[in-house]
Amino acid sequence: MTQEIRNIAIIAHVDHGKTTFVDAFLKQSGAFRENQQVATCALDSGDLERERGITIFAKCTSVEWNGIRINIVDTPGHADFGGEVERILSMVDGVIVLVDAAEGPLPQTKFVVSKALKLGLKPIVVINKIDRSDARPTEVHNEIFDLFANLGATDEQLDFPTLFASGREGWAVNDLADERKDITPLFKKIIEHVPAPKADENGPFKMLVTTLEADPFVGRILTGRIVSGKIRTNQTIKALSRDGAPIETARASKILAFRGLKRQPIEEGVAGDIVSIAGFSEATVADTLCDLSVEEPLHALPIDPPTLAMTFSINTSPLAGTEGDKVTSRMIWDRLQKEAEGNIALKVSRTDTTDAFEVAGRGELQLGILIETMRREGYELSVSRPRVVFREDENGNKLEPMEEVIVDVDDAYTGVVVEKLSARKADLMEMVPSGGGKTRLVFVAPSRGLIGYFSEFLTDTCGTGVLNRLFHSYAPYKGHISGRRNGVLISTESGKSVAYALWKIQERGPLFIPAGVSVYAGMIIGANAKPGDIEVNPIKGKQLTNMRAAGKDEAVTLVPPVQMPLEAALAYIEDDELVEVTPKNIRLRKKLLDSNDRRKAERKKDA
Numbered sequence: 001m002t003q004e005i006r007n008i009a010i011i012a013h014v015d016h017g018k019t020t021f022v023d024a025f026l027k028q029s030g031a032f033r034e035n036q037q038v039a040t041c042a043l044d045s046g047d048l049e050r051e052r053g054i055t056i057f058a059k060c061t062s063v064e065w066n067g068i069r070i071n072i073v074d075t076p077g078h079a080d081f082g083g084e085v086e087r088i089l090s091m092v093d094g095v096i097v098l099v100d101a102a103e104g105p106l107p108q109t110k111f112v113v114s115k116a117l118k119l120g121l122k123p124i125v126v127i128n129k130i131d132r133s134d135a136r137p138t139e140v141h142n143e144i145f146d147l148f149a150n151l152g153a154t155d156e157q158l159d160f161p162t163l164f165a166s167g168r169e170g171w172a173v174n175d176l177a178d179e180r181k182d183i184t185p186l187f188k189k190i191i192e193h194v195p196a197p198k199a200d201e202n203g204p205f206k207m208l209v210t211t212l213e214a215d216p217f218v219g220r221i222l223t224g225r226i227v228s229g230k231i232r233t234n235q236t237i238k239a240l241s242r243d244g245a246p247i248e249t250a251r252a253s254k255i256l257a258f259r260g261l262k263r264q265p266i267e268e269g270v271a272g273d274i275v276s277i278a279g280f281s282e283a284t285v286a287d288t289l290c291d292l293s294v295e296e297p298l299h300a301l302p303i304d305p306p307t308l309a310m311t312f313s314i315n316t317s318p319l320a321g322t323e324g325d326k327v328t329s330r331m332i333w334d335r336l337q338k339e340a341e342g343n344i345a346l347k348v349s350r351t352d353t354t355d356a357f358e359v360a361g362r363g364e365l366q367l368g369i370l371i372e373t374m375r376r377e378g379y380e381l382s383v384s385r386p387r388v389v390f391r392e393d394e395n396g397n398k399l400e401p402m403e404e405v406i407v408d409v410d411d412a413y414t415g416v417v418v419e420k421l422s423a424r425k426a427d428l429m430e431m432v433p434s435g436g437g438k439t440r441l442v443f444v445a446p447s448r449g450l451i452g453y454f455s456e457f458l459t460d461t462c463g464t465g466v467l468n469r470l471f472h473s474y475a476p477y478k479g480h481i482s483g484r485r486n487g488v489l490i491s492t493e494s495g496k497s498v499a500y501a502l503w504k505i506q507e508r509g510p511l512f513i514p515a516g517v518s519v520y521a522g523m524i525i526g527a528n529a530k531p532g533d534i535e536v537n538p539i540k541g542k543q544l545t546n547m548r549a550a551g552k553d554e555a556v557t558l559v560p561p562v563q564m565p566l567e568a569a570l571a572y573i574e575d576d577e578l579v580e581v582t583p584k585n586i587r588l589r590k591k592l593l594d595s596n597d598r599r600k601a602e603r604k605k606d607a
Contacts, residue, residue, distance in 0.1 A: 005272045006194045007225065009073040009088055011112040012098035012128075021098060021128065021167035022074050024183050025063050028170065060223065060274055062258040065187045071258065071274045087210040087285065087301060089116055091225035091274060094194030096186075097123045097144070101135035101164075104143045106406070106468055114151045123148075124193055125162045126172065126186065137164055137176065161189055197225065199271030204291035205229035205237060207277070208298040212285050214341050218254055218278040222289065227298060229291060231255060231269045231277065237290060239283035240297040247287060253279035285344045306347050306360035307401040307447055307471060310367055310570075311384040312336065313356035315580055317589060318494055318520040323582040324380035329355040332379060339370060346370070360389055362471070364451065368567045375581050382578045382589075386570060388448040391474055398477040403450060405443040407457075409465040414439045416460045424449030425478040444472055449481050452571030484574055487533040489526035490590060491519045495539040503556045505536045511561045512588065513538070522593025524577065527562070535595060564588065576601070 010021065062071050073088050089095070095116045099105050105113075116123065125144055127137050141162055148158055163186055165172035172186040173179070206229060209222045231237065233255055239247040256263045256276040269275035277289060286300035314320075314329050321327050326335070333350075336357055340348040347360040361367045364386055371383060391399040405426065409417055411433075418428060418441065426445030434440040450469060457467055489509060499515035509529040519525060519538055528534050564572065569579045569586050576598075580587040592598045 004067065005069050005071065005197055006094070006190055007071045007073075007092040007197055007272070007274060008094045008096055008190060008194055009092045009116075010096045010098055011089075011116060021126070021165070022061060022072060024167055024170040025070075025072060026061065028182055028184075028187075060258045062274075066191075068191060069273075070187075070190060073274075089119055089121065090208065090301060091210050092121065093197055094190070095121050095123050096190075097125050097160075098128050098167075099125065099140060099144060100132075101127050101129045101137050101140055102132045104136075104140045105147045106466075110147060110151070113147065117148070117151050117153050117157055120154075122157055122193060122195075123160050124186075124189055125160050127162065127164050128167050130164045130176070131166045131169060161193055163189060197272030199226065200228035201230075201271045203228035203271075204294050205231050205235075206288060206290045206294060206298060207231070207275075208300055209283060209285050209287050209289060212341075212344065214338060215278070220280055220283070220341070221256070221276045221278050222280060222283060222287075223274065223276040224289070225274050226269055226271050228271055230271065231275070233265075233267055236292065238292055238294075239280055240288045240290060240294070242286050242297060242300050244295065244297050248280060248282050249292070250279045250281070250283075252277050305389070306345070306362060307389055308363055308367065308386050309358055309360040309389050310386050311351065311356050312359050312371075313353075313382045313384075313578075315380040315382050315582065317382075317523070317580050317587070317593070319518055319580075319582075319587075320380060323584045324375075324378050326377065326379040329357075332381065333357060335374060335377070335379065364567060364570065368570065371570075371581055372566055375583050378583055379581075380583075381581045383570065383581055384578060385573045385575055386451050388446070388451075390477070399474040400477050401447040402444050402472045402475045403447050403469045404472040405441075405445050405450065405467065405469045407441040407443070407465060407467050408434060408438055409441065409461050411437050411439050413461045413465060414441065417441060417457065417465070420453070420456065420460060421445060421449075423482070424453065425481055444475075445469075446478050446481070447471075449478075452484075455568055455571065484572070485531060487528035487531055488524045488577075488588075489528055490533055490535050490595075491523045491525050491538050492521055492535045492595065493537050493539045494520040497525070497538040498541050499556050499558060500542045501536075501538050501540040502558055505538060506559055508534060508536070511559070512564055514561050515558065520589075520593070521595075522590045524588035524590065 060071060060073050062069060064070070073092060097113055113123070127140055129135065130137060145158065148160070163172045163174055164176055165183070165186070170183060171180040172183040174185050206227045207224045208227065209224045211223045213221050215221050231252055233252060235252050236249065237252055238249040241247055254277070255266050255269050256278070257266045257269065257273065263276060266275070283289065288297040288300070312332060314332065315327060326332070336348045336359060340346050345362050345366065349358050351358055359367065359370070367386065371381065374381065388401055393399055405421070407417055414431070421443050422428070424445060426443040426449060428441065428443055430440070430442035432440050454467060457465055486509070489505060497513055497515050497517050497519050502511060502515055505511065505526065509527045511526040513519065513525050525536070525538050564586060566579070566581070566586055569588060573579060573588060576591050578589050578591055580589050590598060592601060
């Protein structure tokens with residue numbers, strides 16, 4: 001039976017076309033009917049995944065080609081979701097490394113490929129987007145070979161097959177001169193090059209859990225590859241932790257397998273196949289599900305620790321409860337608990353107060369996605385500035401997370417990028433010309449120094465720079481990093497903002513709000529052009545009298561306000577400020593809304 005299965009993962013950098021390529025697999029294997037209406041990027045099922053054009057959660061699908069079942073896993077490309085990638089690779093036997101024909105291998109390719117090579121997986125390289133006008137397939141092929149060699153690939157891994165393709169147009173060829181009609185050459189290469197899963201059909205049942213999701217009807221669904229034996233519906237099995245301690249014994253109430261885009265119930269799961277099992281209430285990722293006779297757990301990769309934390313608390317502004325219907329601390333806690341159950345890269349814990357909770361994760365993007373999801377579900381929150389999770393070494397010295405930052409930038413902007421990152425305690429490791437008037441810079445920088453840098457980077461490089469980052473290591477604390485230099489404009493009154501008042505206030509700095517919106521005392525309505533905060537009155541109207549001036553009244557002309565999306569707002573605030581998140585608005589505010597309380601806190605801090 002195992003000879004009829006192939007398990008592969010598609011790995012690549014963000015936006016190199018993984019999910020679009022899976023669409024071609026599904027269409028050309030007959031997973032869809034001829035007349036079936038299917039959305040593009042069919043595996044990106046979440047609204048946020050479709051809007052942002054990124055894959056957030058690893059997803060499995062399965063196609064059948066010439067009687068052989070190919071289980072395909074589409075993995076996230078962002079380093080924030082790297083925990084998903086590492087675990088997924090442990091349940092496949094081969095990888096398709098998808099690389100953009102113009103951009104070449106980028107940092108996330110390096111991160112995921114290094115994990116795959118260490119596991120001994122043999123890669124198939126697909127150079128995608130050959131139809132781009134700036135495609136350079138030969139140079140990219142050489143860059144991939146150099147990357148594999150630098151990552152310590154074996155001779156066998158370096159002898160990788162290469163195909164040229166266009167996922168959007170649905171074709172792949174072994175040679176650029178071949179006829180471009182479908183992806184049959186890739187199907188053939190998978191069958192030839194990817195080994196059938198090594199599995200013991202006659203041994204006791206064993207499966208390592210690699211992903212987990214919570215279903216409101218059947219409870220926890222644990223997905224993984226069966227390493228040995230078989231599993232039938234209603235069979236009693238147990239779960240062992242990574243160190244071999246028994247967790248629970250349960251009945252496999254449902255066994256599900258991927259067939260096309262749907263997960264369908266099956267009666268029996270066999271060795272080598274990727275299946276999902278329902279029935280457990282406590283077992284989680286990295287645990288072993290096994291027959292009652294098994295005592296030794298399967299080897300599992302440790303789960304990477306969180307590097308960034310935020311405080312989620314109830315909304316305490318005067319506008320609380322006017323835009324969302326889920327506002328209590330109990331509702332927020334229950335939602336965070338539900339998220340932590342399905343997403344093991346998140347850690348949720350209570351704080352000293354009953355209305356605030358600490359949420360730790362792998363990066364700003366991951367936490368930002370969670371906040372955006374919650375606000376769309378009707379939650380109101382106050383969120384603190386992101387802060388890094390420190391550690392201590394055996395001597396009690398403070399350690400902080402460091403990241404490798406790879407920047408591709410026009411030669412004219414290298415100076416400003418080096419200057420800005422050096423001020424954020426980054427060390428320049430490499431500086432090489434990458435052709436076409438561009439330079440590649442490689443830094444190792446503290447994670448806390450990169451919080452809020454991306455928007456500044458885009459401004460400094462006029463939107464032409466590309467910045468990629470991934471976790472490097474924990475290293476000794478690098479000392480103080482200066483934060484935002486300028487102050488903010490704080491409202492002293494509550495009501496509706498007035499154009500006449502904002503017209504006068506905008507002389508002091510850019511505004512974050514237009515006229516006619518609700519404001520309250522303590523809300524941040526703009527940025528001060530100088531250091532220090534200024535209190536202003538945005539609801540003050542023009543004084544009307546029965547005296548007429550000889551000249552005409554000045555026309556009120558407002559500069560359009562600065563748009564503050566969620567990620568930009570989280571990066572902008574300081575430690576004494578919060579982001580108020582509701583289903584309709586994202587506002588900035590001071591933690592202490594009363595100006596007298598703020599002055600007392602400032603005096604206390606100085607003392």
